[in-house]
Amino acid sequence: MPFxxxxxxxxxxxxSLAFRRSVAGLPLPSQPPSSFLPRHLPxxxxxxxxxxxxxxxxxxxxKKWEAMVYVEMDPLGSETWRLEPVIxxxxxxxxxxxxxxxxxxxxxxxxxxxxIERLRRIKDIESKKPLSILCHxxxxxxxxxxxxxxxxxxxxxxIFRTVKHCLPGPYTFILPxxxxxxxxxxxxxxxxxxxxxxHVGVRMPNxxxxxxxxxxxxxxxVSTSVKWPSEDQWMLDPVIIADTYGPEGLDFVVDGGxxxxxxxxxxxxxxxxxxxxxxxxxxxxxWMIVAGEDYGGGPSELKASxxxxxx
Numbered sequence: 001m002p003f004x005x006x007x008x009x010x011x012x013x014x015x016s017l018a019f020r021r022s023v024a025g026l027p028l029p030s031q032p033p034s035s036f037l038p039r040h041l042p043x044x045x046x047x048x049x050x051x052x053x054x055x056x057x058x059x060x061x062x063k064k065w066e067a068m069v070y071v072e073m074d075p076l077g078s079e080t081w082r083l084e085p086v087i088x089x090x091x092x093x094x095x096x097x098x099x100x101x102x103x104x105x106x107x108x109x110x111x112x113x114x115x116i117e118r119l120r121r122i123k124d125i126e127s128k129k130p131l132s133i134l135c136h137x138x139x140x141x142x143x144x145x146x147x148x149x150x151x152x153x154x155x156x157x158x159i160f161r162t163v164k165h166c167l168p169g170p171y172t173f174i175l176p177x178x179x180x181x182x183x184x185x186x187x188x189x190x191x192x193x194x195x196x197x198x199h200v201g202v203r204m205p206n207x208x209x210x211x212x213x214x215x216x217x218x219x220x221x222v223s224t225s226v227k228w229p230s231e232d233q234w235m236l237d238p239v240i241i242a243d244t245y246g247p248e249g250l251d252f253v254v255d256g257g258x259x260x261x262x263x264x265x266x267x268x269x270x271x272x273x274x275x276x277x278x279x280x281x282x283x284x285x286x287w288m289i290v291a292g293e294d295y296g297g298g299p300s301e302l303k304a305s306x307x308x309x310x311x
Contacts (some may be wrong), residue, residue: 077208099256136214
C-alpha cells in the first residue's frame with residue numbers, strides 16, 4: 001500500500017481517539033519498518049510552530065524516549081481547550097510545570113502520594129521541607145487547613161473578611177493544617193505517616209491559566225516554585241525550565257510566557273499577628289506586621305486595621 005494511503009488511514013482514525021493521541025498520532029510497534037509512518041504526527045492544533053519549542057511538541061506517554069507535553073498558552077488564558085491534555089495528565093498522576101501570578105511552579109495532584117514523592121525527587125527537595133498547595137477557592141482552603149478566623153462575636157477578629165480582598169492574589173498564607181492534608185506534603189519517605197500535620201502554605205493565584213486548571217480538578221495542587229538546581233534563584237523562562245527539568249522526569253510544561261523574578265509574599269497566620277516572613281509581589285497591608293520589626297500596637301489596634309473601609 002502506498003505511503004500516502006497509509007497516512008490517510010491513520011489521520012482518518014485519529015479524531016476518534018483520546019485528545020492526547022489524536023494530536024500526536026497512533027502508537028506504532030517498538031521497531032517499525034523504516035518505510036512506515038513516523039512515531040508521531042506534528043502537533044499543529046496544540047501550539048505555534050516556534051522552532052525553539054518544536055522538540056516539546058509531542059506528548060509523553062510516560063516512556064523515556066518520548067517527549068513531554070508542551071502547551072504554549074496566551075498569558076491571558078484564552079483558548080483554555082489547550083489545557084485539556086494537561087488536566088487529564090494531572091488526574092492520571094503526572095508531574096509538571098504551570099504558571100502562577102508570580103513565578104512558575106512544579107505541581108501534581110494532592111491525592112497522588114506517588115506523584116508527590118516524584119515531585120520531590122525532580123526538584124531534589126529535602127525530605128523535611130513542606131510543600132505548598134494551590135487552591136481554587138476558600139472552600140479548598142477550609143478543607144485542608146483550619147482556615148482564616150471569621151470572628152465569634154466575642155472579641156475574635158474577623159480576618160477572613162479582610163483576606164477576601166487580597167485573594168486571589170500574590171500571597172502565600174501559612175495556616176495550621178487539618179487531617180485532610182496528606183502527610184507527604186509535610187515530609188517525604190516512609191516516616192511521613194508518623195509526621196504530625198502542622199502548618200502548610202496555601203495559595204490562590206490570580207492567574208487565568210492556573211485558575212483554568214484548578215477549576216477543572218477535584219483537589220488542589222501540591223506546589224513548589226521552580227528554581228535553578230544549583231542556585232537559589234527562580235527560573236522564569238518555560239523553555240529553559242523544560243530543557244533543565246525535562247530529563248529529570250517532567251510530564252508536561254504549560255508555557256504562559258517569561259515571568260518576572262517576583263515571588264509571592266509569605267504571611268504567617270499561626271502566631272498572634274499576621275506576620276510577613278518574606279516580602280514579595282504582594283504589598284504589605286495595614287493589618288500585617290513584618291517579622292523582626294517591633295510592633296507597639298495591641299489587639300485593639302490590630303482589630304481597627306482589620307475593619308473594612310467605609311465606602
